[in-house]
Amino acid sequence: MRTSNLKTKFSLLLGAVLCFALAYSENPIIQTSYTADPAPMEHNGTVYLYTSHDEDVTVNNFFSMNDWKCYSSTDMVNWTDRGSVLSYKTFEWSRGDAWAGQCIFRNGKFYYYLPVNMKNGGNAIGVAVSDSPTGPFKDALGKPLFTGYGYIDPTVYIDTDGQAYLYWGNPNLWHVKLNEDMISYDQTLGIVKEDLKDENFGYRAKKIDNRTASYEEGPWFFKRNAKYYMLYPAGGVPEHLAYSTSNGPTDPWVYGDTIMHVIKNHGAFTNHPGYVEFKGKSYLFYHDAGLPGGGGFKRSVCIEPFNFNADGSIPLITPTSKGVVESAANVDPYKRTEAETIAFSEGLKTAQDEQTGVYVTEISNGDYIKVRSVDFGKGAKNFQASVGSATSKGSIEIRVDDKYGKLLGILPVKATGGDKVWKTQSCKINSVKGIHDIYLVFKGGDGNLFNFDWWKLTK
Known part of the structure; x- marks a missing residue:
């Protein structure tokens, strides 16, 4: 009788623990697909989250990625699946590998900068354009915007003076000034390769390309309160997240610090930052391997809210299962x-x-x-x-x-x-x-x- 009561109590306790876990687990934020490389964009009171898409079945135990997906939210806790907004096949000159990109709005159109591999081999960055943030997107040029080894992971930002910049690269970092049409760049300045020094991008013990700077790939570029920020995966595999700052969009960078350690338990060997400010609050996006069956080639997007320090520095952010606790708005259930x-x-x-x-x-x-x-x-x-x-x-x-x-x-x-x-x-x-x-x-x-x-x- 006593054993039966103990079993009953244990079952009730286990049920309560499971209920608590269900009620407060919000990361990863997308559970219906494997998603990676988050690229949030706020537009007209809605956050549009663009992601790469890890297929459920990998090919040759490597990244199997064919399209890009979009999700939207007006409250940062409920995300509406907008479907696949384009695939690598949108670029007729591409043979695959739909990796990390970023979308931005200008002059009534949405420009999506995307890395793919070309049919004749080699890395390239293309640009797709749409009248809607959820597509359909089409190839804006009919050819790559750039080609070159390590030309992946573009990040784009339009400064307050109207000048647009595009950064990209693994294991190096390049940038250009984009022209106002967003599909060409300043040929006079050309493509600028950053000088990756330890004081600019941190230190790693293992050299790569005869350097020790910690920068690896996946840059995310933005401006806040007159200071420019570059977030990036760092340190080699497995990657942690770090950041650098500068006083101008192309000024020398100064290394800040680690903002997220290598994720254990639910970690993947890669990571990719994204940042958005929405309704006065700051959110860091990243990916892990937290879904059932997840791993290095089956990743999932997560979010953590955070506050900048008073001096503009970014604190160390801990990945959590609860993610965003406070909803930015309520759902009206009397609408569809x-x-x-x-x-x-x-x-x-x-x-x-x-x-x-x-x-x-x-x-x-x-x-x-x-x-x-x-x-x-x-x-x-x-x-x-x-x-x-x-x-x-x-x-x-x-x-x-x-x-x-x-x-x-x-x-x-x-x-x-x-x-x-x-x-x-x-x-x-x-x-x-x-x-x-x-x-x-x-x-x-x-x-x-x-x-x-x-x-x-x-x-």
């Missing part, structure tokens, strides 16, 4: 919310087609979607969802604050005539007031249950 708007999820995937756009798929029994900071107001009476299903074996539990939290209602998903035949179905729910996290928990038999496009509450 895309099913692929997710703070955290388990088990499922996303897909896209021309007719529907992005939707949630590969939903199995026990999978769930968490959406944070949902403002129920004075309470809702109904839950609506657009679903596509070949069977009637699945359902959606609507819960608050936890995967096992208060049950508001259950939507039995009825067959619609196929998993791409979309119909809106609804159910009554118990009223709850105020701001809560909402959990959509999927139940049913074996295999894929249904596809899920959007949801909303009604009063």
